[in-house]
Amino acid sequence: MVDPTEAADDSSLQGNPFGTPSPLPFSLPPFDRIQPEHYGPAFDAGMAQHRAEVEAIAANIEPPTFANTLLALERSGELLTRTGTAFFGTSSALATPEIQAIQEEYAPKLAAHSDAIGLDSRLYARIRAVHDDADQLAALDAEARYLVERYLTEFTVAGAGLDDEAKARLRQLNEALASLTTRFEKQLLADANDLAVAVDDVSELDGLTAGEVSAAAEAAREHGHEGSYLISLVLPTNHPHLASLTNRELRRRLHDAQRARGSRGNENDTRGLVLEIVRLRAERARLLGYPTHAHAALADSTAESPERVLERLAPMARAAAANARTEQAALESEAGHPIEAPDWAFYSNRVRAATYRVDTAAMRPYFEAERVLRDGIFFAAERLYGLTFHERPDLPGYHPDVRVFEVREDGTPIGLYLLDLYTRDTKKGGAWMSSLVHQSTLLDEPHAVVTNNLNVPKPAPGEPTLLTFDEVTTFFHEFGHALHGLLARVTYPHFSGTQVFRDFVEYPSQVNEMWMLWPEVLANYAVHHETGEPMPQDLVDRLVASRSWGEGFATSEYLAAALLDQAWHALDLEQAAAVTDVDAFEQRALEDVGLANPLVPPRYSTPYFAHVFAYAYDAAYYAYIWSEVLDADTVAWFTENGGLTRANGDRYRRYVIGLGGAGDPLASYREFRGQDADPRHLLERRGLL
Numbered sequence: 001m002v003d004p005t006e007a008a009d010d011s012s013l014q015g016n017p018f019g020t021p022s023p024l025p026f027s028l029p030p031f032d033r034i035q036p037e038h039y040g041p042a043f044d045a046g047m048a049q050h051r052a053e054v055e056a057i058a059a060n061i062e063p064p065t066f067a068n069t070l071l072a073l074e075r076s077g078e079l080l081t082r083t084g085t086a087f088f089g090t091s092s093a094l095a096t097p098e099i100q101a102i103q104e105e106y107a108p109k110l111a112a113h114s115d116a117i118g119l120d121s122r123l124y125a126r127i128r129a130v131h132d133d134a135d136q137l138a139a140l141d142a143e144a145r146y147l148v149e150r151y152l153t154e155f156t157v158a159g160a161g162l163d164d165e166a167k168a169r170l171r172q173l174n175e176a177l178a179s180l181t182t183r184f185e186k187q188l189l190a191d192a193n194d195l196a197v198a199v200d201d202v203s204e205l206d207g208l209t210a211g212e213v214s215a216a217a218e219a220a221r222e223h224g225h226e227g228s229y230l231i232s233l234v235l236p237t238n239h240p241h242l243a244s245l246t247n248r249e250l251r252r253r254l255h256d257a258q259r260a261r262g263s264r265g266n267e268n269d270t271r272g273l274v275l276e277i278v279r280l281r282a283e284r285a286r287l288l289g290y291p292t293h294a295h296a297a298l299a300d301s302t303a304e305s306p307e308r309v310l311e312r313l314a315p316m317a318r319a320a321a322a323n324a325r326t327e328q329a330a331l332e333s334e335a336g337h338p339i340e341a342p343d344w345a346f347y348s349n350r351v352r353a354a355t356y357r358v359d360t361a362a363m364r365p366y367f368e369a370e371r372v373l374r375d376g377i378f379f380a381a382e383r384l385y386g387l388t389f390h391e392r393p394d395l396p397g398y399h400p401d402v403r404v405f406e407v408r409e410d411g412t413p414i415g416l417y418l419l420d421l422y423t424r425d426t427k428k429g430g431a432w433m434s435s436l437v438h439q440s441t442l443l444d445e446p447h448a449v450v451t452n453n454l455n456v457p458k459p460a461p462g463e464p465t466l467l468t469f470d471e472v473t474t475f476f477h478e479f480g481h482a483l484h485g486l487l488a489r490v491t492y493p494h495f496s497g498t499q500v501f502r503d504f505v506e507y508p509s510q511v512n513e514m515w516m517l518w519p520e521v522l523a524n525y526a527v528h529h530e531t532g533e534p535m536p537q538d539l540v541d542r543l544v545a546s547r548s549w550g551e552g553f554a555t556s557e558y559l560a561a562a563l564l565d566q567a568w569h570a571l572d573l574e575q576a577a578a579v580t581d582v583d584a585f586e587q588r589a590l591e592d593v594g595l596a597n598p599l600v601p602p603r604y605s606t607p608y609f610a611h612v613f614a615y616a617y618d619a620a621y622y623a624y625i626w627s628e629v630l631d632a633d634t635v636a637w638f639t640e641n642g643g644l645t646r647a648n649g650d651r652y653r654r655y656v657i658g659l660g661g662a663g664d665p666l667a668s669y670r671e672f673r674g675q676d677a678d679p680r681h682l683l684e685r686r687g688l689l
């Protein structure tokens with residue numbers, strides 16, 4: 001047997017800050033000492049240590065027990081976890097060429113490392129033995145029993161239970177799928193770049209902001225067309241410029257370019273890849289013992305089966321399609337002529353402005369970032385959960401822009417919150433939360449350390465940071481993930497923080513958005529940065545009223561994509577092999593659910609549906625609306641029970657966000673609410689009743 005401590009004392013980690021646990025408070029990674037060159041050796045030593053530990057567990061001659069198998073696995077890989085959380089928790093915010101090179105080198109190595117563990121038959125046999133031993137299980141508490149369940153499911157879905165021949169085929173399929181999805185992503189990107197829309201005359205860009213026009217000029221210059229304009233394509237079907245471009249012909253060109261991606265019959269056509277991916281996924285599902293890929297993917301989710309997803313989404317699709325037709329009539333009456341798909345967003349914006357007189361730009365002076373943070377986001381968290389936030393400039397962030405806050409609950413420190421608000425060249429787009437330290441009793445880690453990243457443009461020195469309406473929404477949303485990470489209290493690291501089912505993880509963050517416009521919270525933070533005046537109530541009222549406008553379209557295009565994803569992955573091996581025409585398949589799938597309206601195309605059409613053919617959302621794109629059912633039901637609960645109170649926060653924490661992944665989330669939700677979530681609240685919100 002290998003001594004697992006041996007690798008940790010590897011002399012290659014002399015002077016490497018990952019070689020020992022962090023000496024900083026809350027186990028914050030020592031970013032003041034971590035340099036990019038420390039990651040490679042720490043990953044190598046971490047994988048070696050982990051391999052040795054896992055080998056010792058798998059080869060143990062003692063009969064399998066919870067302690068010598070599950071607990072031992074939970075304790076293994078300490079150095080690798082320490083290195084991996086620091087690296088992957090910051091790599092998207094520090095995407096320098098150096099960091100990207102490390103990621104490219106180590107991503108495949110780490111994938112192979114976890115594959116080797118996930119496919120180990122000896123481990124699988126031990127886990128199954130513990131799982132099947134009724135006496136052992138009876139002696140465990142609920143969290144421990146749930147851990148056994150989860151391990152068995154995860155190893156089963158990974159293929160650990162297969163014989164050697166089937167495993168060999170599984171490895172081939174995994175490799176082939178990894179390369180096909182990478183090719184899909186590359187070809188789609190190449191085709192999208194190729195299809196960027198060139199415009200010679202600036203007058204055609206009428207309707208765009210000065211910033212958007214100069215971005216188009218810059219894009220053209222980068223492509224060697226100084227003096228003209230280039231509109232780059234974006235992933236979803238509807239390009240944001242369609243809402244403002246007044247030139248109908250240009251709207252048509254832009255929309256046609258968006259729709260053409262991946263289906264022009266050139267070398268970047270992705271449709272052949274799609275058919276191959278769908279076939280191989282169906283084959284893999286059969287190998288793993290599931291009728292279809294959707295069944296395999298949903299075995300590890302709160303939805304549990306594709307049938308349940310369809311049961312919930314199909315009625316919504318019919319109602320949304322009817323609403324979209326009603327909206328279309330309003331748009332055509334505004335336009336004075338029949339409209340086409342490229343016109344939808346443009347006239348929808350006009351109707352919204354005319355009906356609700358919403359001016360989100362007028363809100364910006366009321367959204368000064370520091371007040372939003374302290375008097376909005378932190379304020380709501382204090383009222384609900386008793387949390388206070390104390391800036392710790394003495395603790396190092398991973399970038400000079402990062403601010404570190406100590407989080408206390410009723411005065412007791414519980415962790416750190418790192419805020420990285422501003423955009424910069426080395427930060428990837430979007431907004432996200434990540435965990436740098438996972439709380440778990442087993443590993444004697446009482447605290448969590450979490451980060452929030454946004455991409456707010458940095459103002460000129462001395463100027464205040466004024467956020468847009470969408471940025472404030474995003475800020476509250478990401479902070480909801482942060483709370484989930486900070487407040488969970490679990491025994492096993494496997495369940496820590498936001499490590500929950502994929503179709504559950506967006507729910508707590510969606511709920512936290514409700515406090516942004518909650519009267520008590522809004523009044524506390526939304527004051528004019530120059531005059532100190534509160535935001536006028538009619539501005540708020542009109543905005544709230546306008547929110548239901550356009551839901552017919554938005555829900556239809558989303559559900560069309562979600563159900564298309566389900567349709568592709570509900571094919572068994574023979575059915576998948578029989579499909580030869582991607583476009584015809586998509587058309588029929590949309591007709592089947594009543595969403596084949598050419599004016600409301602799916603948010604992503606098959607040839608450019610990167611979420612499911614490149615980004616690992618296969619059979620899972622439904623998750624956004626699935627978790628929104630819980631969100632809307634929870635918002636109704638808070639509202640019915642007096643809103644922003646500590647009693648409400650405590651109950652929500654006890655049954656939902658305090659739980660991490662350590663229990664069946666829907667069973668716990670039932671206890672929280674006294675019943676299952678009522679989808680009616682979501683239907684109401686989206687106007688689907």
Ligand SMILES: [Zn+2]
Pocket residue numbers: 477478481506509
């Ligand atoms: Zn989120």
